[in-house]
Amino acid sequence: MLELAPDAASAKAGRGQAAPAKWSDAGASGRAVWGACQGSGKRPYQTTVETAGPAFRCSCPSRKFPCKHALGLLLLWADGQIPRAEEPGWVHTWLDERAARAERAEKKTDAPKDLEAAAKRAQDRLARVTAGAAELRGWLADRVSAGFATFERGGTEELYTVASRMVDAQAPGLANGLRRAAALVGRGRDWPDRLLAELSLVYVLADAASRLESLPAALAGTVRTRLGFSVSNAQVLESGERVPDQWLVTGAVDEEQDSLRSRRTWLRGKRSGRDALVLSFAPPGRPLDSSLPPGYVVAGELVFHPGAVPLRAVFDHREEPVAPENEPVGGTFGSALAEHAAALAADPWLDRWPVLVSELRPARHGGGWALSDVDGAALPLAPSVDPWPLLALAAERPVTVAAEWTTAGLRPLSCWHRDGMVRL
Known part of the structure; x- marks a missing residue:
């Protein structure tokens, strides 16, 4: 609940x-939790939280979202101190209004569109992207031939x-690759090698953009995604691959970029063994989706986005998260790297890969740290990772770790200890 807070002070x-002494007329239903909290004014503040969202409403003047009253109410509810009750009129009305707005928005989204105009816009954008990619290929060839001296x-x-020109060409994926390359110039002794590797991936993507129609459907879908063409959830739910399973939430990563907060949530199917990535976004000051808590199991059907290596997915339907009965059983670094190699051959632009490995111990690696598995294989931790929380947990006995494998090294997300799962 506290992760919903916009800041530490909240x-x-x-x-x-x-x-409990601060609240009156508190109750909870299948849809919401509510109560009245006495503040500095004459009248108590009426606070409501729709738990499915979550969505918040409070009559206090706070500009923070959620406010301290909503957070306090949720903490009481999580602690089992809010009784079940019938929704009062002010709560029932607000929830019904939200449901009605959502229904209207869905009908508006599903309304028939001018297909001919949409097709023309898509065709025009593709033409701009193709022209921009051709310009970029020529520039890259000339620039690399001249050397990096x-x-x-x-x-x-x-x-x-050049990245700005790719933005004008409506190819944000190419622009992002060029920005990543720009960040490498002059950094570290081997920066020319890393720069050449990044520009090579940009060139391959630009080249693939000119041959979309001749590529296999799955690879074409990957290229379009990497270029920056979006696929709506409605399209994914209509035609995506469906995998029902018991999904273990192995970890989550929050990042902020360009005034937009994002959360990567990784899942692994207990029966299928499939890895999946669920993304959520929120503007600053608004909470990210917290309905998939790491360490819990969610039963439901995931629908995967198209691509050569389907990872990103959305839930069509799901049940409430439950605590797992046992610690998950992971593989070895050897099996994880073999899976990553196969995925990288199909999608060379993969920048991270989920791994779940058991029986890991810490090991020294040059001037840093690594994790070693039962076969003696070791992978280094990324330089940006603070190793000490994980080292403290693994000091007693080998541990199971969920992590992201990247070109910079291993980024641990979660660790299973004897007391349960710990977010790193």
Whole structure:
């Protein structure tokens, strides 16, 4: 519940409101939890939380979202101190209004569109992307042929300039690759090698953009996604691959970029063994989706986005998360790297791969740390990772770890200890 807080001060204030004596007329139903909290004014603040969203409503003047009253109410509810009750009129009305707005929005989304105009827009964008990709291929060939000897002087600005042209060509995927390349110039002794590797991937993507119609359908879907063409959830639910399973939430990563917060949530099917990635986004100050808590199991049907290596997915339907009965059983680094190699052969632009490995121990690796499995294989931790929480947990006995494998190294997300799962 405290992860919903917009900042640390709100979390602290929310704890202060989690006292039954502060609340009156509190109750909970299958849809919401509510109550009245006495504040500094004459009238108590009416607070409601729709638990499915979650969505929040409070009559207090706070501009934070959720406010401390909503957080305190949720903490009481999570602690089992809110009784089941019939929804009062002010709660029932608000929930019905939200449901009606959602229904209207769904009908508007599902309304017939001008297919001819939509097709024309898509065709025009593809033409711009193709032209931009052709321009980029020519520039890359000339730039690499000239060598990187002078790249350290002005190369960064040059890359950002070309990236801006790719934005104008409506190819944000190519622009992002050029920005990543710009960040490598002059950094570390081997920066020319890493720069060449990044620009090579950009070139391959630009080349594939000109041959979309001749590519296999799955690979074409991957290329379109990498270029920046979006696929709506409605399209995915209509034609995507469906996999029902018991999904273990192995870990989550929150990031903020360009004034947008995102959360990567990784899952693994207990029966299918499939890995899946669920993405959620929120503007600053708004909570990210917290309905998939790491360490829990969610029964449901995932529908996968098209692609050569289907990873991203959305739930069509799911049940409430439940605590697992046993610690998950992972594989070895050897099997994880073999799976990654096969995936990379199908999608060379993969920048991270989920791994779940058991019986791991810490090991020294140069000036840093690595994790070693039962076969003696070891993978280094990424330089940005703080190793000490994981080392403390693994000091007693080998542990199971869920992580992302990246070009920078291993990024642990979760660790299963004797007391349960720990987020890292």
